[in-house]
Amino acid sequence: MSPPPLLELGYVSRAHGLRGELAVRPFDPASETLGTVDRVRVRTRAGEERDLQIESLRPTPKEDIVAFEGVESRTEAEALVGATVLVYREDLEPPAEGEFFQGDLIGLAAVDESGASLGQVEEIWATGEVPNLVIRAPGRQELVVPFADDFVPSVDMAARRIVIRPPEYVEVGRREDGPEESEQ
Structure with missing residues (x-):
């Protein structure tokens, strides 16, 4: 199975200014990939896709401010x-031996350490210092797992499989002995 030609890098978080610039937030907060390519593909929420050439880029701590050729106004940016x-895989340096692109985790079969199926990695959320894998399976509750060694002991790209050590969840707001009674 050959890898897809495109890798999800991030999303357009907002329009910036009046001249059509956009704030692009990468899924991996440490990613510098956008600064290494000349073009991207954008997929709107409606599913429309188009290629855009990067005219200029200014990195900020949480996002990149990008001007694209052909996006000239705030109205065009807001759309x-x-x-x-x-990003196009062909525009990137290939990963080193034993490494992989984060976007290639999407679609991997997720199993626990005993080999039992947990579902499939369907999304990656960048909500903190480490990305979170979103694992879904029909009839099961969504599982969100930090992509860190404690929770992901191994990734086997050749077998399209990732081993997950799910965090234990504690039900918040429920006490074993029931609610306290108030004295009147």
Whole structure:
């Protein structure tokens, strides 16, 4: 199975200024990939796709401020808010031996350490210092797992499989002995 030609990099979080610039937030907060490519593909929430050439880029701590050729006004920029930003695999340096692109985790079969199926990695959320894998399976509750060694002991790209050590969940707001009674 050959890898897909495009990798999800992030999303357009907002329009920036009046001249059509966009704030692009990468899924991996440490990613510098957008600064290494000349073009991207954007996929709007409606599913429309188009290629855009990067005219200029200014990195900030949480996002990149990007000007694209052909996006000249705030109105044009606002139409792209929420769009997924993808990069062409052919425009990137290949990963080193034993490494992989984070976007290649999407679609992997997720299993626990005993080999029991947990579902499939369907999304990656960047909500903190480490990305979170979103694992879904029909008839099961969504599982969100930090992509860290404690929770992901191994990734086997050749077998398209990831081993997950799910965090234990504690039900918040429920006490074993029931609610306290108030004295009147």
